[in-house]
Amino acid sequence: MPELPEVETVVRGLRAVLPGRRILTVRLGKVDFIEDPAALERDLPGSRINSVRRHGKFIVAELEASTGSQVSFALLIHLGMTGQIVVGPSEAPVAPHTHVFFALDDGREFRYTDIRRFGKMRILSAGTQEAALGKLGLDPLEATQAEFVAQLRGRRARIKALLLDQRVLRGMGNIYTDESLWRARIHPMRLGANLRDTELRRLHRAVRQVLEEAIRMRGSSVSDYVDSEGQRGSFQQRHRVYQRKGKKCFRGDGLIQRAIVAGRSSYFCPRCQPAPRSRRRISP
DNA sequence: CTTACGGCCTGGGTGC
DNA sequence: TGCACCCAGGCCGTAA
Known part of the structure; x- marks a missing residue:
């Protein structure tokens, strides 16, 4: 069950490979854990990943919309109980219960797998980030x-x-x-x-x-x-x-x-x- | 407002 | 072989 240390480990791994990458295409399987699947399909292709960070148990990927537009937004991911993210070769065998595929511009693929689909995924526009994350309490590692x-x-x-x-x-x-x-x-x-x-x-x-x-x-x-x-x-x-x-x-x-x-x-x-x-x- | 609790979502593991 | 049941994290509605 991913809690703070597991999410932190995932984020550190993603931080090593995602920043600077552009998402080329989005493919979705079951979408009942995604707040607005159409928003992912509309906003992510062509966008560039600027950074990845952890906020509590959430993973926040900061994105910039396709070339020049300067519009920034974020992809918010919660792993729930069984969510997993793997970035690897696009030809790698697909694990069961994999429901999100992002083709990246380095030829690799970002995949989200979630057996129980207790995870959550949503797009946050600049204005909604505070509403989504501001309610959360202190980070236990940062709190004095x-x-x-x-x-x-x-x-x-x-x-x-x-x-x-x-x-x-x-x-x-x-x-x-x-x-x-x-x-x-x-x-x-x-x-x-x-x-x-x-x-x-x-x-x-x-x-x-x-x-x-x-x-x-x-x-x-x-x-x-x-x-x-x-x-x-x-x-x-x-x-x-x-x-x-x-x-x-x-x-x-x-x-x-x-x-x-x-x-x-x-x-x-x-x-x-x-x-x-x-x-x-x-x-x- | 704060707290407690039950129910819901899903599917793998367990025990009969 | 089948199958009922438990359990997990977050969230929501309801009651005190």
Whole structure:
């Protein structure tokens, strides 16, 4: 499942091959995950890719319309759960569930494959970019400790839900949320408002460490994630809690538990990550 | 306004 | 062999 480190790895790969390239033709398969397929077919052919960047879990390719016109727009891609982008020779065999093909001016082809089609693709004109991306919260790697703490302090939702909320922090998903909470020794059901500042600072450090290490290891390949060169990541070898239910905690004798928190399966060590005092429903 | 929750989309994996 | 069921991330509607 592509989260921040996987998307960052894909973006770095694309950045090595796409800037300067021109899109010659567009071919589409199933289009139900594309906001406006006709816009892709209309605007992309002849356009030039100026840059590629990551915004949370989104990939943003900045484009310039065909020769001379100077009109700039962007292609926004979200990989969802199973989205993959590969840039390679146009004669390479086509993977199943490949629904987008861009022929590039160096003879290669940009392909988007997405088994479940939970991904999203849309064209952003200059005016709509802020509306599409402005709602997102802090980048967890760019946020200072003070900004991070300020964003979570006083919030009454569970810390797991807050970390997953893209309006609070952009880019965290289920894996890195659980791994960060384990490192910070914070139970996923704790409420933001009940965390001490020292705990929030510890969490900030844990989030940064986990994400940075995961990026160095080119992400986690749990099921089918591969980067733009078709390479798997290796951070799954460093997972301490994710999908380790019943196994021994790396820090002691605790056994990793699984529970649904914020509607997501969550893994944690009940010994290192003490549960909040369960003051349940007080309804009459 | 904030939070919680259920449902929806899709299809591979699992278990019976 | 078949098939019901689970699950994933984001989003939306609804309720408290």
